[in-house]
Amino acid sequence: MNPIAARIRDFPTTVFSEFSALAQKHQAVNLGQGFPDFDGPEEICEAAIRAIRDGVNQYAISAGTVVLRQAIAEHAQRFYGQRVDPTTEVVVTSGATEALFDVTLGLVDPGDEVILFEPYYDSYVANVTMAGGTPRYVLLRPPDADHARWWYDPAELEALFNDKTKVIFVNTPHNPTGKIFDRAELEHIAGLCIRHDVLAVTDEVYEHIVFEPSRHLRLATLPGMAERTLTISSGGKSFSFTGWKIGWVIAVPALIDAIQKTHQFVTFAVSGPFQHAIAAALRLPDAYFAGLVQSYREKRDLLVDALTVAGLRPIAPEGSYFAMARIDHLGFADDFEFCRYLTRDIGVAAIPPTAFYVEHHRDHGRGLARFAFCKRDETLLAARDRLAALARR
Known part of the structure; x- marks a missing residue:
């Protein structure tokens, strides 16, 4: 008897579990999971x-x-x-x-x-x-x-x-x-x-x-x-x-x-x-909500600039606190290989977005990586410094 219900039997372990563990193992700056590393008001x-x-x-x-x-x-x-x-x-x-x-x-x-x-x-x-x-x-x-x-x-x-x-x-x-x-x-x-x-x-x-x-x-x-x-x-x-x-x-x-x-x-x-x-x-x-947007705009711009200098091709987001970047020109087999390399060897964690596609559409995500910028400026600056090594790769 299989004790696991059929409705969940084929569910994979969430991608965030793998990359959070990998980030912790390699002491990487975690731009993977989308939670702030600061508190609100x-x-x-x-x-x-x-x-x-x-x-x-x-x-x-x-x-x-x-x-x-x-x-x-x-x-x-x-x-x-x-x-x-x-x-x-x-x-x-x-x-x-x-x-x-x-x-x-x-x-x-x-x-x-x-x-x-x-x-x-x-x-x-x-x-x-x-x-x-x-x-x-x-x-x-x-x-x-x-x-x-x-x-x-x-x-x-x-x-x-x-x-x-x-x-x-x-x-x-x-x-x-x-x-x-x-x-x-x-x-x-x-x-x-x-x-x-x-x-x-x-x-x-x-x-x-x-x-x-x-x-x-x-x-x-x-x-x-x-x-x-x-x-x-x-x-x-x-x-x-x-x-x-x-x-x-x-x-x-x-x-x-x-x-x-x-x-x-x-x-x-x-x-x-x-x-x-x-x-x-x-x-x-209203001043709070205006300040929230201004703060995140600055964080977005900091991350987009850092990714650009590192040789990625970021797509500036219109909203949210995530940015996708094109990586298909860097020579990696897919987004998982790139994100594992980035976490392990560069010290910055990102999320491979093929986890967010149905299997027969995953080719559309293989040339991308997702970065979160809901982080303190010092966190984003530390990520920028490490990403500089990617540009020298």
């Missing part, structure tokens, strides 16, 4: 501590504390003009990762098809597989002679929609490419969803890390999309407290009911003190 920490001292230490309301759901609704109105009822249209989850799991299990039946842009965040395929759904893939391609940005072929996307299509996942700003889906692309996706009666799940955890002239637009705010879009975000990326795991889903009540029914049997509720702290974070003044 002190006032957010104080809000968590204050909540603990005020006795907010027992189970929270399953759907989320009233104070956080109200803050999420205010935030949606403030930044997007999106009207959200905090009592019926929000569920708080253990990070966006749980939100994605709840949404998938709450919406997808065996045999349903789910459209994913690839490269994709790695939990998407796992979630669809566990729900018994069938993932369908549309490629994001890097800039080329005809395209200044990461792009997809509209005809390829249109061809995937059929009477089995239940959901499309849209990650914007996108991990790992740093692409932001612009208005024309979102309107195209919205039109297809409406025409084929398909639900859209938007993963917007990098919503506040957007570099001009790009602009983040919520798919849910486009005509006809409020009733068919589930918007996912979290506090980890915007406020640099990824370990607190406070995420949420916004949707109309009929969809939120499905998410809450799943959530109640996954985690039931999440940390009360951290919910209070993220509520305070969402109400920070």
Whole structure:
């Protein structure tokens, strides 16, 4: 008897486990995993501590504390003009990762098809597989002679929609490419969803890390999309407290009911003190969010310059805190060989992006590497100094 359930039997060990261990073994500067090596604002920490001292230490309301759901609704109105009822249209989850799991299990039946842009965040395929759904893939391609940005072929996307299509996942700003889906692309996706009666799940955890002239637009705010879009975000990326795991889903009540029914049997509720702290974070003044973008723009530029000097060909991201770089001119067999060499011999860890492609599309990722710049300046400068050895290779 095989004790492992068939639904997870073929799941690989996450690529982050291999490269985190390799980085630790070789004392490499870790630009692989996407978590900051610094904490967010002190006032957010104080809000968590204050909540603990005020006795907010027992189970929270399953759907989320009233104070956080109200803050999420205010935030949606403030930044997007999106009207959200905090009592019926929000569920708080253990990070966006749980939100994605709840949404998938709450919406997808065996045999349903789910459209994913690839490269994709790695939990998407796992979630669809566990729900018994069938993932369908549309490629994001890097800039080329005809395209200044990461792009997809509209005809390829249109061809995937059929009477089995239940959901499309849209990650914007996108991990790992740093692409932001612009208005024309979102309107195209919205039109297809409406025409084929398909639900859209938007993963917007990098919503506040957007570099001009790009602009983040919520798919849910486009005509006809409020009733068919589930918007996912979290506090980890915007406020640099990824370990607190406070995420949420916004949707109309009929969809939120499905998410809450799943959530109640996954985690039931999440940390009360951290919910209070993220509520305070969402109400920070505009200056905080402007400063966040400026800080990350400087970090992005520092990394892009370092990669360029090292002989790589970086693709400057429009958003998020990741940058992809072309490596196909360096003579390595693939991205895994390059990233292992970079970690072992140069002392800088990156992630091979073929881990984010379905097997028969992996050739599209073999000539790329992903770097995270959510690091202190001294970390990025140390990486730059080590990358100089790559240029001398």
